[in-house]
Amino acid sequence: xxxxxxxxxxxxxxxxxSAFLVLSAFVFxxxxxxxxxTSESIRERRVTESTxxxxxxxxxxxxxxxxxVRRSVVPIEEISRNVKNATIAIEDREFYEHNGVKPKAFLRxxxxxxxxLDFSQGGSTITQQVVKNSLLTGDKSLLGGPTRKIKEWxxxxxxxxxxxxEEILSMYLNEIPYGGVIYGxxxxxxxxxxxxxxxxxxxxxxxxxxxxxxxxFYSPYGKNRDKLEERKNLVLREMLRNNFxxxxxxxxxxxxxxxxxxxGDQSIKAPHFVFYVLDYVKNKYGEEIINSGGxxxxxxxxxxxxxxxxxxxxxxxIQNKKNFNAENAAIVAIDPxxxxxxxxxxxxxxxxQEIDGAFNVTTAKRQPGSTFKPFVYSEAFIKGFTPETVxxxxxxxxSTSCAPENMTMGNGCYAPENYDSVFRGPVTLxxxxxxxxxxxxxxxxxxxxxxxxxxxxxxxxIESLSNKGDYGLTLVLGGGEVTPLELTGAYGVFANNGVKTxxxxxxxxxxxxxxxxxxxSPSLSQVLPKExxxxxxxxxxxxxxxxxxxxxxxxxxxxxxxxxxxTGTTNDYKDAWIMGYTPNIAVGxxxxxxxxxxxxKKVAGFIVAPMWRAFMDQALAKTPDEQFExxxxxxxxxxxxxxxxxxxxxxxATSTSGQKIVTGGVHSILNWxxxxxxxxxxxxxxxxxxxFERWEYGVRIWAQNNGLTNDPPFIxx
Numbered sequence: 199x200x201x202x203x204x205x206x207x208x209x210x211x212x213x214x215x216s217a218f219l220v221l222s223a224f225v226f227x228x229x230x231x232x233x234x235x236t237s238e239s240i241r242e243r244r245v246t247e248s249t250x251x252x253x254x255x256x257x258x259x260x261x262x263x264x265x266x267v268r269r270s271v272v273p274i275e276e277i278s279r280n281v282k283n284a285t286i287a288i289e290d291r292e293f294y295e296h297n298g299v300k301p302k303a304f305l306r307x308x309x310x311x312x313x314x315l316d317f318s319q320g321g322s323t324i325t326q327q328v329v330k331n332s333l334l335t336g337d338k339s340l341l342g343g344p345t346r347k348i349k350e351w352x353x354x355x356x357x358x359x360x361x362x363x364e365e366i367l368s369m370y371l372n373e374i375p376y377g378g379v380i381y382g383x384x385x386x387x388x389x390x391x392x393x394x395x396x397x398x399x400x401x402x403x404x405x406x407x408x409x410x411x412x413x414x415f416y417s418p419y420g421k422n423r424d425k426l427e428e429r430k431n432l433v434l435r436e437m438l439r440n441n442f443x444x445x446x447x448x449x450x451x452x453x454x455x456x457x458x459x460x461x462g463d464q465s466i467k468a469p470h471f472v473f474y475v476l477d478y479v480k481n482k483y484g485e486e487i488i489n490s491g492g493x494x495x496x497x498x499x500x501x502x503x504x505x506x507x508x509x510x511x512x513x514x515x516i517q518n519k520k521n522f523n524a525e526n527a528a529i530v531a532i533d534p535x536x537x538x539x540x541x542x543x544x545x546x547x548x549x550x551q552e553i554d555g556a557f558n559v560t561t562a563k564r565q566p567g568s569t570f571k572p573f574v575y576s577e578a579f580i581k582g583f584t585p586e587t588v589x590x591x592x593x594x595x596x597s598t599s600c601a602p603e604n605m606t607m608g609n610g611c612y613a614p615e616n617y618d619s620v621f622r623g624p625v626t627l628x629x630x631x632x633x634x635x636x637x638x639x640x641x642x643x644x645x646x647x648x649x650x651x652x653x654x655x656x657x658x659x660i661e662s663l664s665n666k667g668d669y670g671l672t673l674v675l676g677g678g679e680v681t682p683l684e685l686t687g688a689y690g691v692f693a694n695n696g697v698k699t700x701x702x703x704x705x706x707x708x709x710x711x712x713x714x715x716x717x718x719s720p721s722l723s724q725v726l727p728k729e730x731x732x733x734x735x736x737x738x739x740x741x742x743x744x745x746x747x748x749x750x751x752x753x754x755x756x757x758x759x760x761x762x763x764x765t766g767t768t769n770d771y772k773d774a775w776i777m778g779y780t781p782n783i784a785v786g787x788x789x790x791x792x793x794x795x796x797x798x799k800k801v802a803g804f805i806v807a808p809m810w811r812a813f814m815d816q817a818l819a820k821t822p823d824e825q826f827e828x829x830x831x832x833x834x835x836x837x838x839x840x841x842x843x844x845x846x847x848x849x850x851a852t853s854t855s856g857q858k859i860v861t862g863g864v865h866s867i868l869n870w871x872x873x874x875x876x877x878x879x880x881x882x883x884x885x886x887x888x889x890f891e892r893w894e895y896g897v898r899i900w901a902q903n904n905g906l907t908n909d910p911p912f913i914x915x
Contacts, residue, residue, distance in 0.1 A: 377413030470544030492710025534690030537699030567766030686786035
């Protein structure tokens with residue numbers, strides 16, 4: 199059988215060998231035509247087109263990533279030994295041993311590329327990176343993966359044959375991008391540390407070696423300073439592992455506190471927003487295209503409002519520092535109908551290093567205080583509770599680990615206070631939310647359900663919240679962590695009648711040829727029933743309901759406009775918040791300290807509300823005067839008395855004259871409703887609810903103190 203197939207096998211082998219020889223000859227001839235670049239031609243190369251970022255009009259340039267390329271070429275001898283060693287340690291530790299390509303990495307990349315058909319694997323040496331960045335286009339799609347990668351490998355070998363290792367390293371260090379307009383290690387050293395590259399410390403050298411992998415992502419002026427710190431430490435570990443530094447030198451460098459200079463190019467406008475946009479573009483299109491792709495990004499930023507917000511945030515932060523020990527501030531505004539981000543001020547001054555001004559508070563997680571309450575009340579209304587529903591605002595021990603009469607906090611006990619330490623007895627949910635009362639709100643969270651409230655908040659855009667196991671009843675008072683940007687977006691859902699629009703910082707992105715890569719189109723989804731959104735807006739814009747706590751003429755009141763507003767202060771006084779909106783704009787503001795030191799013990803109405811009002815006045819002057827739609831009036835005649843605002847009893851009896859008589863005496867709401875079915879039957883055994891005795895304890899004492907222990911039936915008008 200084998201003999202019969204020998205001629206066929208022999209023929210196949212001959213064909214395969216012939217094909218291999220022909221292919222090899224073709225590759226040899228093709229490769230022989232490559233011209234290796236000279237070091238001079240690489241040094242003189244022109245940087246490809248930069249990315250330009252504009253405001254929403256497309257006329258105001260916010261930032262040009264390469265508007266005037268900054269590069270200072272220096273001899274390799276004048277570059278610190280630490281910089282050279284750090285670069286080799288992290289980028290190509292076999293740099294002095296290979297001939298331009300590392301065979302093992304080469305073969306691994308070939309196999310991965312063939313299997314995946316991706317051709318992006320490189321195992322790139324420093325020599326290959328010089329070739330890629332200096333001779334071959336940065337746009338991989340133009341030449342095709344296989345062709346481009348083979349050219350890169352071959353030219354790397356040729357370059358090594360005609361130049362020295364020191365010349366190649368010099369090309370790399372003098373040409374590598376460090377983000378924006380900064381090219382080369384000398385310019386980077388001057389820009390970041392104010393010194394020549396020959397004078398940098400070991401820790402500074404590690405930072406310089408860490409940045410080129412992803413300059414925008416690791417930017418010391420962006421939001422990923424922690425990631426930059428991790429990569430700097432990785433560089434130092436690699437230097438130690440490869441014997442470039444001693445253990446003692448490593449220990450000193452790891453602990454060294456390096457101070458970056460303020461960003462030198464202050465021609466950038468709206469810097470927090472610009473870096474947010476750059477992150478957006480990088481995540482969607484890649485790092486390389488930002489530095490050399492020639493993109494034109496028209497953003498959603500309203501520059502007039504942005505300029506106003508920056509000045510207001512700065513002015514009020516300076517005042518608050520003196521009056522309340524709150525030295526920083528942030529403001530963010532969105533269009534709830536489109537999801538477009540209109541303003542983003544992440545600190546009082548981006549360039550102020552004393553307060554870590556480059557840190558963008560609007561995208562940082564902070565405890566929201568009482569600004570979280572509307573999401574919980576929304577879930578309660580979805581369940582069937584009403585704005586007229588009555589709960590008792592009384593000192594209450596919520597922890598089942600502590601006796602109902604134990605009104606302490608800590609050691610497993612939880613008996614929160616209201617912001618003014620005053621308890622008001624029976625209150626409607628409308629009053630409780632409008633006045634931001636804590637104890638009733640904790641009760642509302644219990645009635646609404648913890649997991650249900652979290653799910654609704656996440657559906658509305660607060661994705662920072664994790665699963666319900668991480669929280670308890672403190673959630674309604676701001677026990678979770680959210681970002682000001684996503685919280686403002688979620689309030690935009692109330693403004694937009696329950697419709698969520700995906701937040702976006704861009705209107706349009708074009709490539710260097712003018713082709714549209716992206717054009718914003720609102721992504722809409724009804725995540726909250728319209729009637730529930732209307733109820734929340736009606737409550738938060740109800741100045742009469744709010745007045746007992748805030749006064750009739752507070753900064754929250756707009757006599758000629760419909761404006762819904764909610765304040766919030768964390769229990770530790772580290773964060774003061776305010777969220778407000780009309781149908782056309784949602785604005786969130788924050789005050790506090792980046793280092794988390796507490797402010798003076800004042801509520802948000804004193805600390806952050808005046809700043810928010812100053813911005814809101816300017817914003818309203820530039821937006822249409824549109825009123826909230828009125829919620830439908832519900833016929834409540836057939837629902838339980840407690841859901842209608844009656845607290846003196848919970849059962850209806852009908853007299854012979856047809857009048858409704860309320861009986862049952864004074865009890866907590868858990869005596870009359872099953873929290874999972876508030877409009878269903880009265881619970882046959884309310885004591886089975888684990889919170890019943892705790893809520894009832896305070897109500898019994900309150901009733902006794904007010905002479906209501908034998909409350910007679912009465913006729914409901």
